[in-house]
Amino acid sequence: MTERRLLLHVENDVGVLAKVADLFAGKHYNLESLSVYPVADHTMSEMHIGFISDEQLYLQIKKQLRRCIGIVEIREEIC
Amino acid sequence: MNIKGTQLFIKALAAEKTDLLFAYPGSAVISLFDELYQQQDIRIILPRHEQALVHQADGYARSTGKTGVCLVTSGPGATNIVTGIATANYDSVPLVCFCGQVKRALIGNDAFQEVDIVGITRGITKHSMMVTERENLGKAIKEAFYIASTGRPGPVVVDLPVDMMEEYGSDEYPETVQIRSYREVGAPPKDQIKEAAAMLSNAKRPLFLIGGGLKKSKAEQRFGQLVEQSGIPVVSTIMGKGGIPSTHPCYIGNVGMHGCYAGNHAVMKCDLLCSIGCRFNDRITGKTDLFAPAAKIIHIDIDDASISRNVAVTVPIVSDADQAVEQLMAEMTPGDYNVWWHQISQWRQDSAAESPADETIFTPAAIIRTIDNMFEELIVVTDVGQHQMWTAQYLHQNDKKQMITSGGLGTMGFGFPAALGAKLGNYDKVVVCITGDGGFQMNLQELATAVMEKISVIVVIMNNQSLGMVRQWQNLMYGRRYAGTDLMSSNQGQQQVSDYIPDFIRLGESYGINGIRVSDQSQLEKALEDASKAIAAPYIIECMIDPDQLVLPMVKGGRSLDEMIVEEK
Numbered sequence: 114m115t116e117r118r119l120l121l122h123v124e125n126d127v128g129v130l131a132k133v134a135d136l137f138a139g140k141h142y143n144l145e146s147l148s149v150y151p152v153a154d155h156t157m158s159e160m161h162i163g164f165i166s167d168e169q170l171y172l173q174i175k176k177q178l179r180r181c182i183g184i185v186e187i188r189e190e191i192c
Numbered sequence: 193m194n195i196k197g198t199q200l201f202i203k204a205l206a207a208e209k210t211d212l213l214f215a216y217p218g219s220a221v222i223s224l225f226d227e228l229y230q231q232q233d234i235r236i237i238l239p240r241h242e243q244a245l246v247h248q249a250d251g252y253a254r255s256t257g258k259t260g261v262c263l264v265t266s267g268p269g270a271t272n273i274v275t276g277i278a279t280a281n282y283d284s285v286p287l288v289c290f291c292g293q294v295k296r297a298l299i300g301n302d303a304f305q306e307v308d309i310v311g312i313t314r315g316i317t318k319h320s321m322m323v324t325e326r327e328n329l330g331k332a333i334k335e336a337f338y339i340a341s342t343g344r345p346g347p348v349v350v351d352l353p354v355d356m357m358e359e360y361g362s363d364e365y366p367e368t369v370q371i372r373s374y375r376e377v378g379a380p381p382k383d384q385i386k387e388a389a390a391m392l393s394n395a396k397r398p399l400f401l402i403g404g405g406l407k408k409s410k411a412e413q414r415f416g417q418l419v420e421q422s423g424i425p426v427v428s429t430i431m432g433k434g435g436i437p438s439t440h441p442c443y444i445g446n447v448g449m450h451g452c453y454a455g456n457h458a459v460m461k462c463d464l465l466c467s468i469g470c471r472f473n474d475r476i477t478g479k480t481d482l483f484a485p486a487a488k489i490i491h492i493d494i495d496d497a498s499i500s501r502n503v504a505v506t507v508p509i510v511s512d513a514d515q516a517v518e519q520l521m522a523e524m525t526p527g528d529y530n531v532w533w534h535q536i537s538q539w540r541q542d543s544a545a546e547s548p549a550d551e552t553i554f555t556p557a558a559i560i561r562t563i564d565n566m567f568e569e570l571i572v573v574t575d576v577g578q579h580q581m582w583t584a585q586y587l588h589q590n591d592k593k594q595m596i597t598s599g600g601l602g603t604m605g606f607g608f609p610a611a612l613g614a615k616l617g618n619y620d621k622v623v624v625c626i627t628g629d630g631g632f633q634m635n636l637q638e639l640a641t642a643v644m645e646k647i648s649v650i651v652v653i654m655n656n657q658s659l660g661m662v663r664q665w666q667n668l669m670y671g672r673r674y675a676g677t678d679l680m681s682s683n684q685g686q687q688q689v690s691d692y693i694p695d696f697i698r699l700g701e702s703y704g705i706n707g708i709r710v711s712d713q714s715q716l717e718k719a720l721e722d723a724s725k726a727i728a729a730p731y732i733i734e735c736m737i738d739p740d741q742l743v744l745p746m747v748k749g750g751r752s753l754d755e756m757i758v759e760e761k
Contacts, residue, residue: 124373127322128310135314169500176497182319182339185373 218265220292246276251613267305282600318346380511389523404431405469434589453543575607575631605634707732
């Protein structure tokens with residue numbers, strides 16, 4: 114189990130945060146840290162999320178985030 | 193020109209070529225219904241329950257390949273379609289579900305008939321959204337249809353506040369969409385195709401495993417060519433059966449919990465498993481640690497998140513199935529699989545338990561085979577339970593015979609309304625609903641819809657007077673303690689009735705529907721003949737079967753696929 118951090122570029126819109134939170138809650142995993150703030154023209158937000166997981170879950174979460182409509186880009190951050 | 197939201201809604205549906213709208217009214221959609229009343233192009237199907245409504249749209253979508261469109265009111269109207277949305281989501285069925293919503297000013301106030309349907313369905317839809325600004329309505333509807341039907345299809349919920357729909361705004365309905373967070377799946381990656389083709393060329397015991405995704409991609413024809421060219425044996429999931437004609441010599445059968453003997457053994461002994469459009473659900477794999485222990489796995493799927501989720505994969509190929517099959521065909525050189533085929537033939541011979549010797553006995557297998565033999569072109573829609581597994585086992589499938597079933601979610605009550613939807617989309621084809629006495633009762637109010645809309649579906653109820661599949665588990669694993677599964681008793685078996693309730697034939701009569709109760713083979717053939725002559729009305733055939741009939745072979749949950757129960761002790 115390793116600490117992971119992802120930076121998501123998301124639509125600054127109702128329900129996008131809930132989608133991300135639901136994905137973790139649905140897998141019964143805890144988000145360790147979270148910060149969200151609007152960027153540029155306020156149509157987008159940056160979302161930093163931190164969690165602890167093994168490699169397989171990490172890969173799975175990235176894939177599932179990638180298919181979430183509302184999440185434009187996913188970047189890995191070094192812990 | 194400025195028009196009302198309700199008018200734009202009609203315009204949008206027409207642009208999306210929606211000819212059928214499965215709709216149930218309520219206060220939050222009354223203005224939409226008023227608008228629908230004033231047009232003739234879209235036919236409104238009024239069910240008798242919203243759960244049935246969404247299953248009807250689902251059956252229509254699965255049988256036609258078009259997007260099913262639903263309209264329900266807020267609150268209970270919306271929550272009643274939740275089961276159907278989850279059903280469609282699991283089986284990747286394109287649906288657009290419009291839900292009325294309370295006025296924008298009341299949202300979040302626990303208003304009358306208010307629920308957060310977008311929140312409720314977030315985990316069971318491909319996408320869900322509320323349209324709060326009239327100016328976004330056209331774009332939102334366009335996006336909903338686009339998202340539902342492209343990539344891996346799925347249901348989309350669009351929540352429509354009633355006052356927004358009554359507001360005037362632009363009459364423009366966009367022709368294209370651009371969603372910056374929606375990823376299109378591209379062509380299959382060349383390197384992985386090369387690697388997969390080399391593995392297929394070198395394998396001694398290769399096996400194709402086909403799932404529903406192969407059919408969704410319309411890859412049947414090309415896959416047939418690949419099988420012809422390579423001579424590689426094929427097994428399927430329930431959703432994948434028919435991806436190659438089930439009479440094809442290379443087709444072994446279904447795999448999984450109720451897979452065939454030879455198919456399950458083949459998975460356990462193959463050295464290369466090439467899966468196309470299957471997500472390795474637990475009903476397919478049995479215990480995942482023990483699944484296909486000798487095999488490398490090639491996994492072709494349009495959904496990245498389905499790959500390496502349940503089983504570890506050697507070569508992942510994220511792509512449309514048809515394109516991947518085409519490229520694999522161009523790259524691979526078939527090997528010599530004689531020894532492998534000899535082994536498979538041996539397993540086929542060993543599986544005597546799967547072919548009942550006496551076809552004249554009124555067994556579930558005989559019922560399915562009789563229906564199968566009766567019609568050359570057929571859509572069979574099942575409910576969920578033993579009859580579903582028997583149909584999956586014994587019904588032949590090909591380009592003219594299709595089976596529609598709730599595979600992933602296993603939703604009882606799905607069968608009958610979905611059959612009505614299938615018939616609405618295929619008036620020229622025979623549609624048979626094979627259902628159980630339990631599942632049929634979960635949505636039998638739709639008999640009224642069938643009569644009112646003149647939908648001639650043949651309903652075959654396999655009545656074993658019990659909830660057969662759970663009873664089967666109780667029989668095999670719980671010491672034959674039939675808790676809650678005997679539909680002829682109440683209070684834990686303390687009180688018994690002598691006649692089954694309801695009398696399905698008399699119930700049908702009250703709807704003006706003809707029907708017959710049968711208990712042997714010849715009666716069934718005659719009944720099917722009569723039923724197929726019934727025009728513009730459903731027909732009920734109630735087959736009385738023994739509650740002790742089991743679906744075999746069976747792999748108990750959490751066991752390896754080669755640990756099959758093949759006969760009753």
